[in-house]
Amino acid sequence: MSETLLSVRDLKVHFPVRSRGWRGSTRQLRAVDGVSFDVGAGESLGLVGESGCGKSTLGRAVLQLIPPTAGQVIWLGADIAGLDDRAMRPHRQSLQIIYQDPLESLDPRMTAGDIIAEPLRVFQPELKPEQIRGQVETAMGEVGLLPRMINRYPHEFSGGQCQRIGIARAIVLRPKLLVCDEPVSALDVSIQGQIINLLMALQEKMGMALMFISHDLSIVRHLSHRVMVLYLGRVMELGHRDVLYRNPLHPYTRALLSAVPVPDPDHERSRRRVALTGDLPSPLSPPSGCVFRTRCPLADWRCAEQTPVIEPAGSGHQVACHHWRSHADG
Amino acid sequence: MDELLSVVELETRFDTPEGEVAAVDGVSFSLDTGECLGVVGESGSGKTQVFLSIMGLLAKNGRCSGRVRFRGEDILGLPAARLNSLRGSRMAMIFQDPMTSLNPYLTVSRQLTEVLIEHLGLNRNQARDRALEALEQVGLPDPAARIDLYPHAFSGGMRQRVMIAMAVLCQPDLLIADEPTTALDVTIQAQILDLMRTLRRESNTSTVVITHDLGVVAGLCDRVLVMYAGRLVETGSVREIFYHPRHPYTQGLLRAMPRLDQVRSGLLATIPGQPPNLQALPPGCAYQARCPQVFPRCGSERPGQQMLGPRRSVACHLEQVR
Numbered sequence: 001m002s003e004t005l006l007s008v009r010d011l012k013v014h015f016p017v018r019s020r021g022w023r024g025s026t027r028q029l030r031a032v033d034g035v036s037f038d039v040g041a042g043e044s045l046g047l048v049g050e051s052g053c054g055k056s057t058l059g060r061a062v063l064q065l066i067p068p069t070a071g072q073v074i075w076l077g078a079d080i081a082g083l084d085d086r087a088m089r090p091h092r093q094s095l096q097i098i099y100q101d102p103l104e105s106l107d108p109r110m111t112a113g114d115i116i117a118e119p120l121r122v123f124q125p126e127l128k129p130e131q132i133r134g135q136v137e138t139a140m141g142e143v144g145l146l147p148r149m150i151n152r153y154p155h156e157f158s159g160g161q162c163q164r165i166g167i168a169r170a171i172v173l174r175p176k177l178l179v180c181d182e183p184v185s186a187l188d189v190s191i192q193g194q195i196i197n198l199l200m201a202l203q204e205k206m207g208m209a210l211m212f213i214s215h216d217l218s219i220v221r222h223l224s225h226r227v228m229v230l231y232l233g234r235v236m237e238l239g240h241r242d243v244l245y246r247n248p249l250h251p252y253t254r255a256l257l258s259a260v261p262v263p264d265p266d267h268e269r270s271r272r273r274v275a276l277t278g279d280l281p282s283p284l285s286p287p288s289g290c291v292f293r294t295r296c297p298l299a300d301w302r303c304a305e306q307t308p309v310i311e312p313a314g315s316g317h318q319v320a321c322h323h324w325r326s327h328a329d330g
Numbered sequence: 331m332d333e334l335l336s337v338v339e340l341e342t343r344f345d346t347p348e349g350e351v352a353a354v355d356g357v358s359f360s361l362d363t364g365e366c367l368g369v370v371g372e373s374g375s376g377k378t379q380v381f382l383s384i385m386g387l388l389a390k391n392g393r394c395s396g397r398v399r400f401r402g403e404d405i406l407g408l409p410a411a412r413l414n415s416l417r418g419s420r421m422a423m424i425f426q427d428p429m430t431s432l433n434p435y436l437t438v439s440r441q442l443t444e445v446l447i448e449h450l451g452l453n454r455n456q457a458r459d460r461a462l463e464a465l466e467q468v469g470l471p472d473p474a475a476r477i478d479l480y481p482h483a484f485s486g487g488m489r490q491r492v493m494i495a496m497a498v499l500c501q502p503d504l505l506i507a508d509e510p511t512t513a514l515d516v517t518i519q520a521q522i523l524d525l526m527r528t529l530r531r532e533s534n535t536s537t538v539v540i541t542h543d544l545g546v547v548a549g550l551c552d553r554v555l556v557m558y559a560g561r562l563v564e565t566g567s568v569r570e571i572f573y574h575p576r577h578p579y580t581q582g583l584l585r586a587m588p589r590l591d592q593v594r595s596g597l598l599a600t601i602p603g604q605p606p607n608l609q610a611l612p613p614g615c616a617y618q619a620r621c622p623q624v625f626p627r628c629g630s631e632r633p634g635q636q637m638l639g640p641r642r643s644v645a646c647h648l649e650q651v652r
Binding site: 050051158160161188189190191192193194196197200201215216217218219221222245255256257258259260261262263264265266267268269273275276277278279280295 | 372373471485487488515516517518519520521523524542543544545546547548549568569572573582583584586587588589590591597598599600601602604605620
């Protein structure tokens with residue numbers, strides 16, 4: 001792998017939740033519970049999982065937008081976990097994020113030009129207005145917006161164009177890592193492809209790394225080099241995209257992949273599904289041992305008593321399951 | 331097979347401050363008993379409005395014209411009293427967001443039994459038994475313990491099961507599901523799609539599935555309508571639409587979907603541009619600005635439905651060139 005940009009070690013984000021009543025006890029919601037991974041320069045890491053699995057919290061905790069409870073976030077050699085806003089400032093230029101709802105994440109009272117210029121004004125106050133304008137126009141061009149749109153307000157743009165503004169704002173500082181939190185979920189199919197292509201082209205051109213958070217496994221397959229599967233705040237499996245999609249080792253990954261409908265009637269109707277019963281357990285009282293065991297077709301006594309440790313499964317693949325060996329060639 | 335529903339030249343218009351908008355523009359199709367019809371299109375394509383018009387559920391500023399026959403009766407513009415006796419008993423609709431379509435102030439039991447007392451004239455105890463049976467049928471775990479709870483106590487998947495139970499309580503002839511799984515996670519989506527398949531097999535209910543997800547259509551539907559900008563652009567069997575799409579929009583949509591079962595290198599195929607503004611549709615074909623095969627006639631003349639078979643049509647000038 002190329003040079004490591006980001007190393008996350010045993011990261012935990014717990015939220016205190018008070019139960020009802022004036023003397024309600026406080027319990028810990030373990031949104032992210034002991035997650036470790038690396039991201040290399042220019043790499044895209046896909047984060048997948050169902051709602052409540054902690055993927056968005058994880059993305060934000062890496063950027064210190066949510067303070068982690070424990071663990072390390074080593075960014076370019078320095079541990080940034082728990083740094084306050086002031087101490088984070090020098091790192092912000094290289095760590096940027098784009099959000100799911102393109103319109104919601106833009107200030108309706110600012111023009112597209114001002115939105116894209118804001119990070120420059122904050123982080124590079126020495127720039128002259130002409131320089132700022134020049135860089136804004138460059139960024140607009142890079143994301144496929146026309147310079148004449150610079151004075152328009154967000155409501156005058158379509159959803160896809162708003163997402164382009166969000167991307168321009170994120171790349172204008174030339175970040176090394178861009179966290180993409182469900183960036184195309186709110187867009188129509190025909191527009192999704194445009195935004196995915198744009199992100200891939202920008203990545204190639206600028207060499208930035210992506211952490212791509214999505215519940216859409218098809219898009220993640222298309223765009224990621226490696227994929228991390230999360231369930232109730234823990235990593236179930238992590239591996240190279242093609243290995244993970246072709247030969248998933250964790251029963252949850254198998255179930256997730258088999259649940260995605262494929263737009264091909266003959267194929268779709270002849271597929272065998274790994275059906276999962278029931279719902280996600282409450283993250284306030286996760287199951288003992290393996291958090292997936294309540295829905296796992298392979299669960300036995302051991303899964304209830306011992307928490308599986310994530311272990312290497314060859315060629316950079318990692319899996320957290322007591323039973324993965326019995327399925328390794330399946 | 332018997333024809334359950336036929337729609338001829340349906341047109342739905344909305345008065346807006348910016349002028350009149352045709353959300354549905356000349357849509358015709360039919361649906362047989364026991365058949366499952368998929369309706370696909372992007373947001374704003376009018377796919378939901380077609381069925382809200384049929385159900386008489388349009389917003390106040392909407393008007394519709396055309397002809398809709400349901401079980402041999404013209405139902406477009408029927409008085410609310412008559413429609414109410416059809417809705418809920420003969421035809422039912424499931425919406426995308428199960429939280430906002432359940433009343434948060436009423437227990438699930440109350441919401442389910444209301445339909446039965448109103449439409450079938452059952453008494454409370456009979457209605458409760460029937461509701462429990464329906465919850466059992468849709469696979470809600472432990473229905474007896476849950477029936478007296480309020481909707482907030484249910485997860486998203488369970489709420490959607492409750493909605494489906496409510497829709498099938500009176501064994502309707504027509505079930506319309508508007509993005510029934512869009513708000514759900516994939517493993518829960520798979521459970522709900524399985525449930526819909528089972529219900530169809532057991533009761534032979536005609537089903538309409540409105541969705542933007544072609545994967546859902548591929549697994550569930552017999553026939554497909556493809557809509558764009560309020561118009562029907564292509565209709566056909568599910569195999570015809572997926573394996574032999576003829577309209578450039580259908581072809582573009584299928585190509586643009588990233589697929590789990592295929593590795594595609596490089597860039598995704600895309601449809602350039604954006605869906606048109608319904609208030610300012612160009613003359614001629616609504617898809618012309620994004621179509622890779624556009625030619626002069628597309629800009630002047632609106633393509634009509636070319637019938638390629640009894641249930642196969644395409645609205646594209648290319649059909650005459652071919």
